[in-house]
């Protein structure tokens with residue numbers, strides 16, 4: 001008897017009215033998922049099911065995470081990946097914590113000005129589209145290392161569900177069919193009309209996707225481990241594709257790629273311990289700066305999404321994102337002043353000029369002008385097993401379907417992560433983020449990220465696993481989700497679904513979700529001088545909360561097909 005407590009009416013219908021929209025709208029999940037023996041919350045129902053099955057078969061949370069990562073590479077190709085990268089933050093049931101950096105690296109032949117023309121101007125789209133935008137992939141090495149250190153079941157077993165999904169096929173949800181249709185022109189430009197995901201008749205809900213080449217690649221990884229991806233036929237096929245189109249990644253880059261275990265960023269927010277991702281992610285430091293700054297305000301009293309709360313959060317955010325632009329990059333290459341950025345005296349001073357009735361202009365904090373291009377995809381999943389082992393992984397190709405280059409004979413998309421570098425000081429990337437020296441391109445350096453897989457403890461016990469996609473908005477979405485539970489008393493599902501806002505220093509504006517704020521609140525914020533820009537969605541949370549009675553509560557964002565599956 002299968003014991004899954006399946007979810008939330010899962011998939012409600014979604015309408016995708018605006019092809020440019022970052023996420024489709026959806027009605028909210030109506031049923032709260034709670035279970036005792038495990039919880040898996042991911043962006044796709046099939047991946048959540050795979051994770052729950054691994055838990056059922058005696059795997060731990062880390063086994064389930066490996067299986068989910070590979071399953072997402074099949075059923076969620078816009079962000080799930082084997083040729084991308086990501087970060088894992090974990091907490092073992094015994095309280096030990098750690099993080100794994102399987103972020104992509106710049107190729108050895110990369111150079112600081114590789115996306116500039118002779119006059120020093122940025123060449124449009126070179127860092128974000130096509131083979132020159134590809135960073136050396138980290139996901140396969142990451143999953144192998146994760147399994148080696150923390151897994152219990154055999155690696156062969158964990159990758160098998162993904163092989164079966166790729167071989168037997170799976171059915172497209174409405175969201176995923178729409179997303180594929182939004183990118184048809186790009187698939188054609190980056191590949192040719194024979195590319196698998198190009199479909200003249202358009203993809204439809206219920207269409208079956210079968211990926212035998214990907215199944216073959218996964219089988220090579222299953223039988224040969226790292227070698228199945230970084231050398232042999234997969235590497236040869238991938239390098240041939242990259243090099244034929246003018247890319248610079250070589251076999252030496254693949255040979256040299258290794259993920260890195262890092263000490264997580266840890267700090268306290270009220271009575272909670274926060275464990276998050278260190279550089280090359282900006283997420284952990286920025287999140288802790290925001291949370292520390294929040295201790296000065298009584299948000300519960302000010303009210304969720306009230307003008308005062310949003311104003312104060314925005315003021316914190318503009319200062320934190322200004323620090324991000326200046327000080328954060330790959331700490332293996334640049335001396336990130338992590339201690340200073342999290343020092344309570346520094347933060348008290350940094351936030352001391354925040355006023356409840358006055359908006360600071362971002363240009364007073366630092367110069368710069370950027371525009372945000374709305375684009376969103378990456379994916380986060382959170383898993384807790386019956387022992388209390390917990391893991392959050394955020395993984396990405398960067399943009400939807402990454403560089404749009406599909407390695408036909410091996411069945412996967414290549415990332416476009418190079419765009420996360422600061423390709424020229426002061427020039428924004430696709431998320432409107434700017435940077436400078438700290439995040440300049442250098443051979444084998446990792447590009448700065450905003451991905452923020454995070455775990456919270458309360459009274460020395462596991463409390464929450466949380467994370468989100470959303471480029472620059474990841475940090476603020478995770479921040480608000482934590483406040484939603486800790487300060488505003490929401491359950492995990494409500495906290496995930498709640499409408500969010502985002503501000504990032506530059507541009508000097510607040511993004512808010514359409515229909516997410518009361519018109520009076522909008523007027524009050526405008527009266528303070530804030531510029532408010534509506535967007536279709538901010539964040540897409542997949543999270544798990546541990547209730548006082550030990551039950552695990554799933555939170556799977558209603559903005560997508562996200563699904564929490566509990567093991568009873």
Ligand code: DON
Nearest residue numbers: 376377378449450469470471
């Ligand atoms: O690492 C980063 O911050 C970005 N590459 C993440 C991209 C992302 O979240 C896209 N949208 N959801």
